[in-house]
Amino acid sequence: MSYPIKFLLLQKSELIYEVIIRGESPADNVSELRRQVTKLTQKYPSEEILESCLDFAEDHAGITETLTKIKCNIDTLKTDLQKPLIDRTANLLNHIYHRLQRVVTSKKSDNTAALADSRDFYETLCVQLQKIVKTEARSRAESTSNPDYEQTSLDNLTKLSITCERSLSPDLAKIKFDGKSCVRSFIERVEEFRVSKDVTDKKMLSYACDLFIGDALHWYRSIKRDVDTWKDLLTTLKEDFDLVDYDYRMLSEIRSRTQGATENIITYFAIMKGMFSRLNKDLPEEEKLEILIHNIRPCYASVLFTCSDIKSIDELRSICRNYERIKIRCDNFKEPPTSNSNSVAPEFAYRHVKESNKIQYTQRYYNTSNFKPNSYNSNTSNLPNKELINKTYAINETLTKSSTKYCHRCRDNTHTMSECQAERTIFCFKCGLKDYRTPDCPKCTPKETETKN
The missing domain is CATH 4.10.60 (HIV-1 Nucleocapsid Protein)
Known part of the structure; x- marks a missing residue:
């Protein structure tokens, strides 16, 4: 059921609200406000704005002001039926409908009595306007000698009613099944949605037509008279669209699903748990543990070697998580800083050994500044042995390259x-x-x- 708003028929206070609720600052005059609203409503339709960003006191004051205007219009219509005034009044009622729905969804109000009074006042005005419309339609039908004019006028008029339950159609538009994707994935997602929104099975069944498109919609139209409950619908859906060898193929994918290079252990275990849950027959805990141990990255092997007796998935998860924490600390370790003129206690600073001092010390100790490996006379006395010279020269080369x-x-x-x-x-x-x-x-x-x- 739609509640369309003709924004150009709204007055300044209502236009200001429609601009603020869409996240922009309102202009100063009505003409600029109408330009703003015309652009904003194309991006943000009223049905997609589900909650109010205003305080309840501000919302309540605005709703009361608009309802007072509607009451004055209805009092005028009782004595002077004017079609343009009827349209403006109906438009204001649709504006109030969306505003009340946002306040109810936001749950920002502690004063439920004030909200209930506004809803009751709104419903009373809706009933009064419907009576006026019937009277106006009846008089038009008599003047035009067309008995169907009254019914046509009532059908064209937006139905004015309010309910505390917000429509689920915008949310269900994001959950669709076309008959070609994985039916188990669809069932899992739609059940999560039903539980999170606290939707009853009966109401969910009434929204079933919004869940299917393409071949799945043709299927639903063919079986909708044969299913009486939401559970029966899901059972039939799974029987008709599930793969025959799904468990066999899914188990093969589970065994080949290894941990990615940039995937932490928490994410990997969560994904594997989701894959296990898709199977009709649950695997034993020992088999799940064996698959996980084989499929986690090899870097965990050194830790698992010290904990060979792992009995549960939770224990394996905890061990791998601790390893990741230690690895992060090692990767983020930084060498101590050198002392500088800004240090308040330079005597506690770490004193780095200069690379040049290391080289000089090595050269003086071994007296190898003029020697290179394998380039000396073996008969010369007072020279270090070949192995010592080679080792010392390698140290010198390493220290020289490492100095920046x-x-x-x-x-x-x-x-x-x-x-x-x-x-x-x-x-x-x-x-x-x-x-x-x-x-x-x-x-x-x-x-x-x-x-x-």
Whole structure:
């Protein structure tokens, strides 16, 4: 049952409400409001706006104001029947119908008595207008000598009645069965909808025609006289549209459904539980557990190895969930920050070992700065053995590659020498001795005479 509103017949207060309820700020004058409403109603029809965004006091005041206008129109119509005034009054009643329905759905009101009074007043005005319409139609029929005019006028007039139950047709429009998709999936979805909306089986059966399209609609028309209850309808639907080997094929899909690379264990277990529920014959707990253990990702193997005696799906889920928590912590671990000028307690900061110091220490300890693997004379004395040189050279190469930033001037790894802001001076790159370059440094490259002595 539809309750169409001709928005251009509404007055300013009603137009303001229709704009606000659609999420925009109302204009100042009626002409601009009508332009706003014309655009907004194309995007947001009245039937799709299910709840009110206003306070109950504001809604109640607006409803009372509009009902007062309707009462004045009806009093005028009792003495002077005017077709345009009848249309405007009926239009206002349809406006009030949608507004009351939104208030009831929102459940924001603690004062149910005030809401009940507004509904009773609305119904009384509907009855009065219907009587006036009958009188007007009867007089028109007599003046036109057409006995069918009265009935035609009543049929064309919007039926004015209200119920506290909101129509389910807009919601059911999202749940359709065409006879080609999975019937078990459809039954599960429509049952979830029925329970969530607290719809009785009898009422759900009355809405059954809105659930089917295409071949399924032809099927429903052929059997609707043979089913008396909602459960009988679902049973017949499953018998006629279910696959013969559904359980066999579904079990094959269950065994091949492994955990995805980006799928956490909670989501995977929920999906598997849904797949298990689609089977006519429920699998034993031990078989479900075996399938899950085989199908979860291999990264959980190290944890499961330490917990070999897993007896339930909940236990397996808890173990895998704990593993994921630990892995997230490891992935998010950060090395301690270095101290800086803004530190309030620099003595507690972690002191990083500079990469250059590691290299120098290794070179000095093993005295391998001038040697490379497999490039020495085996008869030369006072040299480390081959294995030690190879190992030390590998350490030097690794440390050199791993260092990212290092300033030889400041002896710091927070920036490179090209980025250094310190004063440009001559110094040794190896030991930092000022006024000496590395080739001339007396510490790092002693003179040949001193070496010979």
